[in-house]
Amino acid sequence: MPCFCCLGMVSNWTKIPPPLFKKVVIVLIDALRDDFVFGSKGKQFMPYTTQVVEKGTSYSFIAEAKPPTVTMPRIKALMTGGIPGFIDVVVNLNSPALLEDNLIWQAKTAGKRIIFYGDDTWVKLFPKHFVEYDGTTSFFVSDFTEVDDNVTRHLDRVLKREDWDLLILHYLGLDHIGHMTGPNSPLVGPKLREMDNILKKIHISLLSKEETSLPNLLVVCGDHGMSETGSHGGSSEGEVHTPLLFISSAFEKRSAPLAQPELVQQTDLASTLAIGLGLPISRNSVGNLILPVVGGKTMREQLRFLHLNGFQLSRLLQENTPAYEKDPGYEHFKIAEKSHGNWIKLYLEGNNSEILLNLGKKVLKQYLEALKTLSSSLSKQVAQYDMYSMMVGTVIIMEVLLLLLLSVPKALSKRAEFEVPLSPPLFSLLFYLMCLMLCAVHVIVCTSAESLCYFCSMSWLTAVGVMMLISALMCGILSAIAKIFENSRLPLKNPIVSSSNWSEIDALILAGTLCHVLSLGASSFIEEEHQTWYFLINTLCLVLCQEQCRNNFLLKECDPQHSTSVRQNSDCIGETSESKNIDIPAASNSKLGRATSSSEFIKGSDKWLSVATPWIILICCRLLRSLNQTGVQWAHRPDFGHWLTSSEHKPELSFLAAVSLLMIFFLVQRRCSLVSKIAMALGLLGVYSYRAAIGNVIFPWQHGGKDISKGITEARFVYVFVLGIVFTGTKDLLKSQVISADSSTKSTGLWEVYSGLVLLAALLFRPHNLPVLVFCLLIQTMMTKYIWIPLKFDAAQITIMHYWFGQAFFYFQGNSNGIATVDISAGFVGLDSYVELPAIFLTAFTTYAGPLLWAIHLLCYLSSEVSRNSAAVGHGCFCYAVMRSIPVAVYVVLVTGLRYHLFIWSVFSPKLLYEGVHVFITAAVCLFFTAMDQNHSYKVQD
Ligand SMILES: [Zn+2]
Ligand SMILES: [Zn+2]
Secondary structure (H helix, E strand, C coil): CCCCCCCCCCCCCCCCCCCCCCCEEEEEECCCCHHHHHCHHHHHHCHHHHHHHHHCCEEEEEEECCCCCCHHHHHHHHHHCCCCCCCHHHHCCCCCCCCCCCHHHHHHHCCCCEEEEEECHHHHHCCCCCCEEEEECCCCCCCCCHHHHHHHCCHHHHHHCCCCCEEEEEECHHHHHHHHHCCCCCCHHHHHHHHHHHHHHHHHHHHHHCCCCCCCEEEEECCCCCCCCCCCCCCCHHHHEEEEEEECCCCCCCCCCCCCCEEEECCHHHHHHHHHHCCCCCCCCCCCCCHHHHCCCCHHHHHHHHHHHHHHHHHHHHHHCCCHHHCHHHHHHHHHHHHHHHHHHHHHCCCCHHHHHHHHHHHHHHHHHHHHHHHHHHHHHCCCCCHHHHHHHHHHHHHHHHHHHHCHHHHCCCCCCCCCCCCCHHHHHHHHHHHHHHHHHHHHHHHHCCCCCCCCCCCHHHHHHHHHHHHHHHHHHHHHHHHHHHHHHCCCCCCCCCCCCCCHHHHHHHHHHHHHHHHCCCHHHHHCHHHHHHHHHHHHHHHHHHHHHHHHHHCCCCHHHHHHHHHHHHHCCCCCCCHHHCHHHHHHHCCCCCCCCHHHCCCHHHHHHHHHHHHHHHHHHHHHHHHCCCCCCCCCCCCHHHHHHCHHHHHHHHHHHHHHHHHHHHHHHCCCCHHHHHHHHHHHHHHHHHHHHCCCCCCCCCCCCCCCCCCHHHHHHHHHHHHHHHHHHHHHHHHHHHCCCCHHHHHHHHHHHHHHHHHHHHHHCCHHHHHHHHHHHHHHHHHHHHHHHHHCCCHHHHHHHHHHHHHHHHHHCCCCCCHHHCCHHHHHCCCCCCCHHHHHHHHHHHHCHHHHHHHHHHHHHHHHCCCCCCCHHHHHHHHHHHHHHHHHHHHHHHHHHCCCCCCHHHHHHHHHHHHHHHHHHHHHHHHHHHHHHHHHHHHHHC
């Protein structure tokens, strides 16, 4: 248990005042947005609450939640008054018990009996605090009614009883409706009406119980709001603004309806409730007492409450800053305390009440000002960084990047060698010395650091392992550098003219990569990163168009000259030559590379089609772009996706989904075996019936009226086919490896794995996103047929193009660098209840479906190209890894530098999280690549 100092006890006005309320009921409605109560929706669907807000005995506020607007950190903020770190987003999935000082702990220690019903995050955070509880799991988002009925069924019984002091209810239904159908869905109204009836029931029951002693209090709040798409996690206005209502007969009746509720912080609730319940304010709370709630008390009491709050805040400041005495908040507080003392003196002398009241008001104002300044300076510096652990991580990442970059020439050579020289005997002494030195540094840092450090708290064995990794990587880098010097000292047989054979594509790729990496340093560029990628792929299309024209029209006349130039090029290629030319000799020398010049491939209409391809792709990109508005600045603009998902356009959506599924089938089936073709068709049919079952789309013969189910049977039906197709593909791959069959079996196998993934994506994507999948397949088909094969790009260039398109499709899907756009409903397709592992896997797959599908397509393409040299897959894998690690490494360094930036939690940290997950996925993809490549090299040896 944490140790709490007796806060407030040391103060001159000693004891904590008695409670102001007898029973307190907190109704937390998940994702309750401010306009659901104060806006037109509230007037329409929450008549009782609106009446209480406008004419009853209540105070209403808009509470501002700090990002990340995810449930668990918000519950923490509400109950501790502190500001939880960003890591809580990740921990949100599996919350450990809360050890920090909090309201619930204080209430339990004071002997209050607490009852809780609702989201089981609370039960995990406060495992032994409730005398009675019933938790419902929060992650099953397709359930709108059961989660709330589980809470409400206890209500009648509990309200009749007298044996509790604090009742907490957490309703999840509204949040789930938001995730599945958005804030404007027709389901929101009935849910708000249900909540209104519950509030009415509780309020009436509380009023009927009131005796002469103390009034009761009903608090209604939301943990966070929801964005225009119904999600949350980011910092848009809809997500951070939640209503906060205090309803009690202790308050004065409102005479005039309020204009606009005042804005307070969500953290203020903890301090206010602590005062209201007669408890010490939590130690780490940065909140301010909401004064109107205690407004009915005498001036003396009000001042005392404010002093308690100010005392607690200044204590917190003292603990956190050495120079606390110079803080303006602290100075204000000391002044207010002094005038408070004078006021008490006057009060005790029995002075004129008029003067006393005015003076009291002045002191009140001083206190409020001091509290505000104290809170703001506290919220600024509560974030403490574990610099040592961050440095260790950064060093490892930079070393890996450096090693990758140093091996570029070798890895892109004909033989695609990539080995980490980890055991060079020459450096063994250096290795041990470095280990020793790092361990010494570790001991010094960990014994001298006063704050909590993650890396120091790890076990010794792990720490030594990390030290050894760092030194080994360092030695690897050194030996790689040494090797490069050795090579350069050798006389070069053929001096390479490097700059002359750089094409426009190479220049674009280099400039694009550099610009993208540099743009990561600015918060607006991160918020609107999709614009960067859209611009890059559009430019790429234009350059491809130019290349295509040159290839088709200009080269025809000077054909012989071209082929000789190729031959000349191929003569002067050495081991360390430019990556660009590597595949060309292989192609032109091999038996399969029948044609020396690519223009022979293209005849008649095909020629015009191939010239038109870049333009068609540009049109596709424009259409996709208008499908999902993403980013921050323009996210609220109407887009085609919103239009489709609104309930009156269901027939259009159904038509589009059906056509898209049909198109997917035609684009995917051509390279599959017959069995997979049938499985694919049945699977896609299953996708449509799943969407029809959960009410997203309709069958033409059925016009509404059918009840909505969870579609579990339909979804599992599709899963069977996904597994079947992937299994067939894997079987083919194994066959091609073990029995060393021809490479066509292998490419069919790969394609089948790919089409299985496409089917899975079709199932998990929302119906309005199915065109993204269609265009993805269409662009891949066209690019393969008309651009990559005829223009003979090398593996590195093709890999980078795939990577760029993958990134763009990540945003075409509607993703952004904010947490709010993660579609967690995908994690529940075909599941009856929340199961952690599949839910995480499915959500991650849906989010990264774009980049993943492009990466697998790259593998399919590279290994099916028989004319390529055998190292193509190895080149692709290496380039893919380099392309991913450059932005990640640079971004980690940038974020470390920008850790005190104002937007660190709202912009930079979510992006870091996205990058981290993406790195894991890239690692998996590269592993798959390497496995496929291994097969190839065995075959070559045979
Ligand atoms: Zn929530
Ligand atoms: Zn939610």
